[in-house]
Amino acid sequence: MHNKKIDKGHPVILTVDVVLLTLTKDLLQVALQKRDKEPYFGQPALPGGYVHAEEDIDSQAAARRVLREKLGLISPYLEQLYTFASATRDPRGWSASISYYALLPHEAIAAQQSDRLLFLPADDLPQLPFDHNRIIDTAVKRLRDKSTYSALPCHLLPELFTLSELQQTYEQILGHPLDKSAFRRKISDLGFLEATSKTRKGVHRPAQLHRIKPANKLILFNRTI
């Protein structure tokens, strides 16, 4: 049996943290920011902050606000990842972090570089404050898993892209090569992309630029048990 005091719960810390992932050249990178307060002042960490009960309508809005206020970015793809909540993850006390992950094309953030913001390879990070390494690992795993059965990697590319670029994106995320014809067959069968009349001029044969058909959110591939 517990008394009223215990039943009401002790005060806990409630934050959101955002794992912003992007793909540069051949590496998956995560956005980190030098902390502007204690604990871990000055150390690179995930952008995050307290939930602001009076201005955030829900946790997704809080994550959007963090992205906007801390990084000056708006991400079309923002999904709840997991909630890390324990007595030990934050030295200040029992704490819950509702974590989100966001995907952005490298082009969309190139302009945003600031002295406090840095991008590091998500697969090869130094030790970060709190349980941020674990949060990032979880985000990368989620991205990899979901890329095996969905069109998620499209969100790492700009609005217009070639099929070869899309295949390369999948290959970089998954870490292994894909068959060209099988890949194109699948994309074509699912029909969530549309070809535009534009082409990517390069050194060789120009490639047709594609885009996600409007009104197509996240496409899931068929799986059969």
Added chain:
Amino acid sequence: MHNKKIDKGHPVILTVDVVLLTLTKDLLQVALQKRDKEPYFGQPALPGGYVHAEEDIDSQAAARRVLREKLGLISPYLEQLYTFASATRDPRGWSASISYYALLPHEAIAAQQSDRLLFLPADDLPQLPFDHNRIIDTAVKRLRDKSTYSALPCHLLPELFTLSELQQTYEQILGHPLDKSAFRRKISDLGFLEATSKTRKGVHRPAQLHRIKPANKLILFNRTI
């Protein structure tokens, strides 16, 4: 810009709620409990409660405690589902519910029936307090999704079961029939079950009883992009 007060965050409510699912006859059922306090006193709702910062080491432990204290049950399968957090989901104020879902064989809970505990079909519920309908819908969807590519439904069966029973379980969850030989081939190929020498005596040919091989956690099926 925000002042210190706002940056520290306003007090928010942090709870865990548990969606306990089980399969009876031909229906997926969810455990509900009549609330013993306001708000919504007396109404059936998901078992849940405040996180107890001084006794719960993490949110999973809090969910286990809820299951134990409120339902008198221990569930081998307990997974974080989603965190529902918003200004409007609880009349008392800004609230976050870290929700978990648990799976149990019907046999394991038959003995636990109490006057406050009831099981209702998860697909056909009355309106419940808070956003509990949405939480349950999310849990059912997660179970259905995950059943298409994992051995999750095993956890809805007792330790020993026949392959036909397992197939029926999949079919009830997924809502469509599966091919018998393909199903058995897949289970056999994955090799996470072992046959026992026991059989299920019935009206007709006895079926061999199987069990999950020890040291096998959750088996995921292969998916190819």
Added chain:
DNA sequence: GAAAGTTATTTTTATTTTGCAACTAAGTTT
């Protein structure tokens, strides 16, 4: 107690999907 009925389990066969390789197409560079 043999025949019929029912469920379990395996085997066979047909159909679909995938993986690989070769081929054509369209540009640039030499």
Added chain:
DNA sequence: AAACTTAGTTGCAAAATAAAAATAACTTTC
């Protein structure tokens, strides 16, 4: 214009899946 490179397509064998049929092991009925 010949060689080179990347884009995109086509054909086919191998693998996986689905459907159907066959066989096995029991119980119940007549």
